[in-house]
Amino acid sequence: MIRFDSVNKYYGDFHVLQNINLEINKGEVVVVIGPSGSGKSTMLRCINRLETISDGELIVNGVKVNDKKTNINELRRNIGMVFQHFNLYPHKTVLQNITLAPTMALNQSKEEAEKTARYYLEKVGIPDKVNSYPSQLSGGQQQRVAIARGLAMKPEIMLFDEPTSALDPEMIGEVLDVMKALAKEGMTMVVVTHEMGFAKEVADRIIFMDHGQILEQGKPADFYANPKEERARLFLSRVLNH
């Protein structure tokens, strides 16, 4: 469903992604971890072309992401994205946030889009917030709206870039619960997160990145119990003991 084939990316002279080879199958839940600046966000953002690659090949849903002929808007409609800082539209209500893309990009009727929006708001546990503005919600609620906004496009892939890092500790659980439910329903997910509980419970695979490279990957239980790479071991000990 997602395939990186010898992908490299440079920012000027800086080699931010180094020979990335990675295949993610339908329904798989992949968690990406690694030190700050290791290229996790960059790799994730290549998948929906928020970042372009310098060379190699990246195929998503059977489409070459960086091909000139690719209709990027069409591809993106099928890939939901959740950001660290939610990025809800502050001038629109919760309902408008969620119905915007379905009505504009998918040409759904207003009624249909609103019905879908209410369904997903129910699902993320805040059906009573339809007419609130983002600024009236807690961080955890905002992030759940952002997830509902992504889901309302009925995408086949969901990308998460540190969805709980900007949240107060007491709100992390409510967001992770929504994500776990999604994972269990078979959504294909790529999640940059350091939440080990989440990874252990629902991830099929952990990917450890450092300095723009994928250094190690494996099943969560194996990886956390017994990382092979020295740098992964070092990183885990720092994350666990902080």
Added chain:
Amino acid sequence: MIDFSILINNLDTYLEGFKNTIFASIIGLVGSFIIGVIVAVMRIAPIKPLNWIGTVYVEFIRNIPLLIIAFFFYVGLPAVGVTLSGFVAGTIALSIYTASFIAEAIRAGIQSVPKGQMEAARSSGLTYVQAMRTIILPQAIKIVIPPIGNQFINLVKNSSILGIIAGLDLMYFGDIVSSHTFVTFDVYIFVALFYLVLTIPLSLGVGYLEKRLARNH
């Protein structure tokens, strides 16, 4: 004491100038806004050559005195066979000059909207134009209105350069009244009052909009 007979005796002259100052201001307002929007879009559109043209326009125009631009149209163009009246030359200069500041205000407003807004909109499959129209511009407008209002106030005041190139505006007729009556101070007091009649309502309007926009968030 200010001698009000000067105003009363020359009221027609003053009003003729006042009328032309209003015309020049309105044309300049519309013209500079349209040019400003176009230049701002050129500066931020994801197309490099357009960015360069926009940047050159802004840096070039806003860094030369308005009077020089007016002279270019009034005394420079006749040298190549194009003759414009003082009013037309001055109003064009005013529009072109103010547009560079308006373009900057609009660009700054658009760029002050957090990058994540465009990313969220684009990643949900909206086109660049859709994202601009529904997500970026509505947020930018609140930031942009006060500085644009201030540029409009500057425009009204700057229209006084028409007086130097026989542009038939308030300043020009003020000069005429002054040379007839041999009075300077009082004549220009009344000129200033006419400008205030235009700029104070504008200023209040900007302040009002600023407050209203602050209230919706």
